[in-house]
Amino acid sequence: MPIQATFDCSQTLRDASPMLRIAAVERETGIAKDTLRIWEKRYGFPRPSRDSTGDRVYDSSQVLQLKQIRRLLDAGMRPGKVVGLSATDLAQLLAESGYTVAPSLSKTKNGFVQTDSTVSALLDLIGEHSALALRHALAHAQMRMGVAPFVTELVAPLSEAVGEAWAQGRFKVFEEHFYTEVVSSLLRETITSLTPxxxxxxxxxxxxxxxxxxxxxxxxxxxxxxxxxxxxxxxxxxxxxxxxxxxxxxxxxxxxxxxxxxxxxxxxxxxxxxxxxxxxxxxxxxxxxxxxxxxxxxxxxxxxxxxxxxxxxxxxxxxxxxxx
Missing domain, CATH: 3.40.50.280 (Cobalamin-binding domain)
Known part of the structure; x- marks a missing residue:
């Protein structure tokens, strides 16, 4: 509920399997199976392999490109302009279209000011793979902000930024899972302390x-x-x-x-x-x-x-x- 954070603010859980069937790719990217088949025929991308039963399977690099393509289509670009471009070219177009991994944030009601650097610093901690440092930073922010602003004004946009970082190739699946587990653990403890x-x-x-x-x-x-x-x-x-x-x-x-x-x-x-x-x-x-x-x-x-x-x-x- 962007940022207008929604119930699904976290889109950070990914399938860790290196090869995904077409139904899983549809779920991950939001691109219909029929559309994927049409693009394969019309543009030569994606280029699935076949498993032992003859079904299409896609590697993680193609799923990444499809996620990037979906974001560009959402930004108003046409499939013919983007389908089949390299991940690097897609990332460049995303940057030019205004997609970033560090959304601008505003001052919260209790005066806790968040800027791009707040999210950027937390993204850096995720990239450093330090669970202790990330948890400490998030817990400290929650104490300063209060539970509701922490969830709506920090965790929600941060989760969005983590998803964008994955789409742009900055984070791998395990880093998204790492972030999700740290935040989930902190939120579960918070919920337990609040349970009426x-x-x-x-x-x-x-x-x-x-x-x-x-x-x-x-x-x-x-x-x-x-x-x-x-x-x-x-x-x-x-x-x-x-x-x-x-x-x-x-x-x-x-x-x-x-x-x-x-x-x-x-x-x-x-x-x-x-x-x-x-x-x-x-x-x-x-x-x-x-x-x-x-x-x-x-x-x-x-x-x-x-x-x-x-x-x-x-x-x-x-x-x-x-x-x-």
Whole structure:
């Protein structure tokens, strides 16, 4: 919820496998399988190998280029101008189009000033592979800023910057995973220290993603903010089967299910699954959604509440408390 941080602010978990099948590439890049096949035929890129069963598989360097291409297309460029360019040329175009790995940040409410150098310094610590130094820097920032500004004004844009650094070739998969684990550990400790006693005045929220969503850091960010508001949270992690969500909500006596959708999901997948879930859920259980997937906000579904920005979580909780 950029930066307008969304539920899926973290897009930092990657598949560590050196060769990905086309379905995994679609999830990683947001480029449809049919489009990848068309580009292969029309532009000679990507250039997949074949596994033992004859299926297309792609190495990590091609996935990197496809991620770069996706960002350039989002910036308004046409496929014919960018598909097939080298990673170096793509990175240059990204730089010229305004993509950076250190977004400008503003002064927070409590006076903690963040600049490009704040994010740049943390990116440098990630590159130095020092878990102790990175954790100390993040923990110190959280103490100075407070939990909510730390999540929305530092972790969210930093996670975005880490994702961009990966797309531009600065970070490798293991460095993204390293960052994610350090931040996740810190957020889990924060959530534990904040966990309130059960209070009927605040919703009990079940947090998860559907099976195609592998990214979990965003859920932790949402959980921290909800817990700070007084909510009791139950996290199922990522990729909960749709058919089990109602059972899980009833078993935990949840008032709300909160789901995250990144922009790698197709509009039809998101809409079909949300309609199906809303149909099977009791009306008393609210369904909140967030993430970078545009269809969440372009085409509303009855009974589904798009929260969107992380900063709107307090408002969503307030509306729940005054429902009726």
């Amino acid at each position: 006693l059960s209070n009927a005045q605040y919703p009990k929220v079940l947090l998860t993603t559907l099976p195609q969503e592998q990214h979990g850091l965003g859920l932790l960010m949402v959980e921290a903010l909800l817990t700070l508001e007084g909510c009791e949270c139950v996290s199922l992690g990522t990729q909960t089967p749709l058919e089990e969500l109602t059972d899980a909500a009833l078993a935990h006596r949840a008032d709300v299910i909160a789901l995250s959708f990144s922009n790698v999901n197709s509009a039809r997948f998101v809409q079909d699954n949300l309609r199906a879930l809303r149909h099977q859920l009791p009306q008393s259980i609210q369904l909140w959604v967030g993430g970078a997937c545009p269809v969440l906000y372009q085409h509303r579904i009855d009974g589904v509440i798009p929260v969107g920005q992380l900063t709107r979580i307090p408002e969503a909780v307030t509306l729940w408390r005054h429902r009726g």
